[in-house]
Amino acid sequence: MKKSLLASAGLLLLGSTLLLGVPVSGAYAEDAGAAVRDQAPAAVPTAFVQLSGPSLASPGETFAVSVSLSGATGSATAGKFVFEYDPSSFDYISAAAGNPEVSIAGVNAESGKLTIVATDADGSLTDAGAVLALTFKAKAAGDISGINGYVELGADDGSVVQTPEQSLAVQIAGSAPGDLNGNSVIDVGDLSVLLKYFGIDASDANWGSAAIGDFNKNNAIDLADLAALGKKVLYDNGQPFQLMEADIMSIQNAMAAGKLTSVELVQMYLDRIHEYDDDLHSLISINPDALQIAKAMDDERQEKGPRGLLHGIPIIVKDNYDTLGLKTTAGCKCLDDNQTVSDAFMVKKLKDAGAIILAKANLSEFAINTDTLSSLGGQTKDPYDLTKNPGGSSGGTGSSLAANFAAAGLGTDTGGSIRIPSSWNSIVGIRPTIGLTSRDGIIPLALSQDVGGPMARTVADAAILLDAVSGYDPNDIATAGSVGKKPASYTRYLDKNGLKGARIGLVLDSSVAGSNQEVLGLLNKAADDMRAQGATVVGVNIPNVADILKYPSLSGYEFKFNLNEYLSNTRFVDPAAIRNHSLTDIIAGNEFLTSLTNTLNTRNGIESLDTQEYKDILLFRTRLTQQSLLGLMADNSLDAILYPSTTGPTGGSSGSANRLSPFSGFPAISLPAGFVASGLPVGIELLGRPYDEGELIKLGYAYEQATHNRKAPELFPALPVPAK
Incomplete structure (x- = not known):
């Protein structure tokens, strides 16, 4: 009977472990674990993982890997298996029990790493023959030596043995619910003990030892308790959740382990905003319904499981993205009545993924400049030096993320507006290929150059956001070009060995790289760091770069027409609710930064885009930039082009290199490169071919993991943890 219950429990546990947020709390008896410790020691199980499968897999081939235990001695009723593989060579597809005696209690699949908790309640995993059956898909030719396995085994007396290659135990501070073997560690030994007590209740003589495993406090050891403990073994790092610098995966793991809820997470970020944003002025509005x-989102997680990696994750978006329930102002007092009637396409995609729009970020008014100064939001400051501006125009997003006000965010980029503040706030910013993300519902500056993209503290988080917000939108015809060019997931490119064999072109021309010696020193160090990771970095000069950089941005031509079209589009705005319906109205109302007076009047004076001057810029500038960059990459067999994101540190010169991406429409990623002597951050930029965001993410992730250049600003430390 017990075996049949647990055979079905294997399926239920898998669903529960991945989908149900069972609270990690429960009754605690002072003598918990005592009965286990007093038992005569059983034979200690030992074993090594044995993998068997094809000697060679062809690209695109799906193949099976059988997992068994070799050199096994003693008995083990639970095991935690860890498999590591090269994500550039293999994709994990699925896992199943290797025979009917084995049940899978939980699976955690990450890029390059797979963790599985398996049980054999009546027998022993060491006697089970094939324990697991894994399925992978080959991305590039490679043999099975590219998949390595490790195991931690637990006997029913609570003893645990680990293979010498890697420790998988989860250290915790003191005793905690689930520590049934009393070793101050949550491990598979605890799961083995709980399996032994499965089905007993508070009337049983062994309840004093089992009570610490009663997570749902119903005075019985049932499937929910097994699921809760299995979840802790899978996800719990044994430490309290730390908000500072938390990435999306660590947040999701904390939620899966029952240590954190979305409500708690949102409140933590709100506490930081309320404590610190009076100094930064990074936000224009906070979502009252957050x-x-x-x-x-917490209730949905409990009932149905998470929608994906963004479920319950707080996001900050620049205040030129239409957002239901919040005003969309572009930083201008003239639009403080713009309660939009729909979400921008990218915002809707975030919400569909389960993300929470926590706040709207300040920006350079209408996204025109690079200082993040607006009539509505004031002057945003840089968290590394409050006397400096954070760059722009997406500086509110950059400043707030650097100060840990949310998990990640969205910016827009017309000339450098994602990458400049990313550089000056030591975060990651991706300007996608024009057409990968929709501009629908974003207050425009120049649609021939505008694009929205992710900003985050890590490359992985930026990739997760890009997965969610990219894709075809019939309301932005440019996105039709992305059909068939977006991968299944950009997280597949998170390869710490991604620089190995890559070929990078380091721009030498001072008109692109600048002349600041500290910035150039960090740029050259980045090149050396990439070489150390197996890349070939060669010096290059961009053909025709002087002619390319002579061209102006098209925002001076298109702004009036694009803005007027937005303000008259009833899919975005309620005409009866806003007082300004055109740039002419805005100028007449005089509710904007006085420093923009000449700019707005000049742009409002453009009578038509049907001019030879405009057409020449649109056609010849774009063609010259694209051909020059593609020719350079082809002639030198380059995977990407490297240069500084900004030619000066925070508050200095942003330079002109940031024009290469918008003038060509090609993607670029800005990455933290370190700090100058004064403590101000600097970023580097990698530019790639159209729709080659995956390659840039791979290169950027490998560089990030090798250097860990980002450091949180000391002016905005962690808040004291409130007493519970």
């Missing part, structure tokens, strides 16, 4: 939405 906690209510977080509660709904």
